[in-house]
Amino acid sequence: MINLRYGVAGLFNLKMNRVIFILFLLVLSFNKTYSQDKNFHIYICFGQSNMEGNAKFEPQDTVAPGQRFQVLEAVDCPDLNRKKGHWYPAVPPLTRCYTGLTPADYFGKTMIANTPREVSIGVINVAVGGCKIELFDKDNYKSYVATAPDWMINTINAYDGNPYHRLVEMAKLAQKEGVIKGILLHQGESNNNDTLWTKKVKVVYDHLLKDLNLKSNTVPLLAGELVGEDQGGACAGMNKIIAKLPLTIPTAYVISSRGCEGVADKLHFSAAGYRKLGKRYAAKMLSLQGYANINPE
Known part of the structure; x- marks a missing residue:
């Protein structure tokens, strides 16, 4: 009724x-x-050994930056009391459990030194020493892994065999708490003289934008040069190809390595070189965000 x-x-x-x-x-x-904090700015970092961190960090590099600079751990590191998918103060190593100093270290330190106190910085770093850019191609990475040397396979397996997937997995976790503001790349030694490199990078960048629902006009790509001619860089000629990246990706910017100290193998930077390069990544990002007069040295 x-x-x-x-x-x-x-x-x-x-x-x-x-x-x-x-x-x-x-x-x-x-x-x-x-609850997404609009003042928690996240930066995705990827590449090969120079982004992974080849130089041993020194006492000055291990000073805790406070809570404003955090790293999202991409692998489990029991010896560091870190777990995958959790945030920690950004004290090196920032990539995996036993890696060294990276450009991301001083990128973050420089960012928090030149942004308002309410802004905090988070980085996610997934990098594999010696790899070609093809390893981060989500559609074709398996064919690259199939021919990778055993020593590289061990590193790839730290990311469950798919570094790109781990990068996206961690980035999606980060998006629950903050906002992705940029992507940092350092890669190219293993693609030395590859004239298709810029197009291959665009494939990875486009996939990241799509998979993370990002827009290129708000998430620029910063790509660092390899060890330069002034340091006798073994792959310095690749910098001419890297310089063309903005022609393929209008929202890409190249970070100069001139004056960044290299080491004896002519492929990697010293700790001093990483500090300077990281500061330059930050100076460019800060300028894109409207901050002026930032001197990266």
């Missing part, structure tokens, strides 16, 4: 009000578990 007090319309409205109330409670519950 229909309740005469309310009538058919009244009962419908009563039920709708209950549904709306339940939905409201669900939204409140969701907001408590998924």
Whole structure:
């Protein structure tokens, strides 16, 4: 029987009000578990050994930066008391458990030194020494892995055989807490003289934008030069190809390595070189965000 007090319309409205109330409670519950901080700026870092971190970090590099600079651990590191998918103060190593100093270290330190105190910085670093850019091609990486040397396979396996997937997995976790503001790349030694490199990088960049629902005009790509001619760089000629990246990706910017100290193998930077290069990545990012007069040295 229909309740005469309310009538058919009244009962419908009563039920709708209950549904709306339940939905409201669900939204409140969701907001408590998924709260994105617009002032937590996330930067994705990837590449090969120079992004991985080849130089041993020194005491000056291990000074804790405080809570404003964090790293999202991409692998489990029991000896460091770090777990994959958790944030920690950004004290090196920032890539894996036993890697060295990277450009990301001083990128982050320079960012927090030149942004308002309410802004904090987070980095995600997934890099594999010796790899070609093809390793980060989500559609074709398997064919590259199939021919990779055993020593590289061990590193690839640290990311469950798919470094690109791990990078996206960690980035999606980070997006629950902050906003991705840029992508940092250092790679090219293993693609030395590869004239298709810029197009291959674009494939990876486009995939990252799509998989993370990002827009190129708000998420620039910063690519660092390899050890330069002034340091006798073994792959310095590749810098001419890297210089053309903005022609393929209009939102890409090249970070100069001139004056960044290299080491004896002519492929990697010293700790001093990484510090300077990292500061230059930050100076460019800061300038793109409207900050002026940042001297990267």
